[in-house]
Amino acid sequence: MTRVTKKNKLSFYIQGFTRGLLPVKSLEKKVSKLYSVLSKEEVNNVERRVDYYNKICSQTEVAHQGTYIKDLLKPKTPKAYYFDTYEYARYFPENHLIDFAFGDVNTILNLPMITKSRPINGNNENNILLNLDKARHFVSVNDSLNYSQKKDKMIGRAAVFQEHRIKFYENYYNSTLCDLGQVNKNGGNPDWIKPKISIADHLKNKFILSLEGNDVATNLKWIMSSNSIAVSPPLKMETWYMEGTLKPDEHFIGINEDYKNLEEKLQYYIDHESEAKDIINNAKEYRAQFNNKNVENLISILVLQKYFNYIR
Template sequence: MKVFYYLKHIGLALLPHSWFTRRQRKLEQKFADQQDYIQRRVDYYLKTAQPFTLAPEETTAIADYTRRGFTSYFYDLKEYLHYFPKQCRFAYYFGDETHIEPRHTLFKARPIAGDNERSVIFKLDKRRHFRFVEDTLSFAEKKPMAVFRGAVTQPHRIRFMETLFGHPLVDAGQSNPSETHPEWQQPFMSVEDQLQYKFLFALEGNDVASNLKWAMSSNSLVFTPKMVFETWFMEGTLQAGVHYVEVKDDFSDVEEKINYYLAHPEKAQQIIDNAHAYLAPYQNPDLEDLVCIKVLERYFSLSGQLEK
């Protein structure tokens, strides 16, 4: 898969600018009846409505944009920079960072709360975060338990393991070694194996939970504490009890919530159906391409580098 990923980007670099202009026009025609939806997403990612300035010494021109680590981030942004003049400048920050820069900067993630409008969300590291599954098991066919696998280094994940490791309704295990709690490290569990469970924990790490998207595309019910960060998936618009089940930060109500949805599978199924409906647009590659283009178009326009 990586070979095809790199070949795709090599091919894009060889195409003339006119090809990207034509493709954007075709995408705009294809989704002409979804302009309001596209605009709502663009407004969400780039919240600023007023023009802003970008200092040349604090930004990078498209012509000078080169890879310095973070390969997937680099190519995920480069793919859409092809649509714009090479003199356009932008600020970007790669990695699991969620701080707020003093200038309008492209980020993968940002805090949901607070003054976050200078963090412009873009679809970065998408091969890791935007994975979906074809779940062949119905909710009724799955094991009546919850499951979690992942690295445990942050305080909230440590608190999760302290509370739920060994619980009869939760198969909890960490993927990294632990000197303090070696028993927490459990064997690797594939996505396919995790799909055997009715309930999937999506716990934020340094920013968002990387398994949230594929978990919501499954026929299992997603459990998570209140989310703090958001990405291209617009986690800040997800509703507890509608798209996922929210549990307390101390995880004290997990057993109660599991038992409730075991006793009310029809309510679990409604949340699962809502989750599928929410993520459906993200599974349309052409629509996703157009939204990415429109975010950058707005960014370059508001910074005075493109005519509207």
């Protein structure tokens, strides 16, 4: 039976508020303890990823627009971003100022800020990535179906507002290789509307559409933990998942920017099952690097430490 692992929202909020009531270890003790349980290879990976997420490498003076760390415990909407930031910011002095841009960020910021997302291309160093809204984004599945047991189709269920998603649906809604549905009732095209379906029902298909929305495609991470394959045009946005390091036809099925080779690519991987399974294995291996809680905690703290060291 396919199992989906995601954090309960209520327990997430309770945990978030509770952290503000608990004593906090010193930064040095916390970092030292996390380092002590990691291998040399894991430490090298930590350092590489810290520099990927936080590219600031010199002292930078900014006119702060942010808030004090202690005030992260007075969350506004979206609350999850405040709790996810405070989980690691609490190891630093509570009167440190922190600048952030919460929500879906798809532009390069004009000063260094903590954020969930950034464009892959361009001078994006001002967008300092932290694993924000992770309860929603970092979902994992234990897929009970093998690739060969699945339907020879690409399934897609999405809110269809953006021009690029409308264009995709216009091209492929009636394709015999696709099962597409629009889940929003306003906007888009009323002829495309279908009910939402579960992740388990998505995973009955060999291919799953992963189209970026306001920033990244939320479903990419759980698809890459399954025995189905994500299908996407060139990626433009990235988050903690380091989407900028993913390679088409190695970690997902890459289609052209204009989508015109979709059916050709789907048919190719239907006909070449061993190559499809290679993509699945590569995707799972990539996804697994985010499963070590000690690694993820240490990287998160060090990203913030680097921020506080360089930003004045």
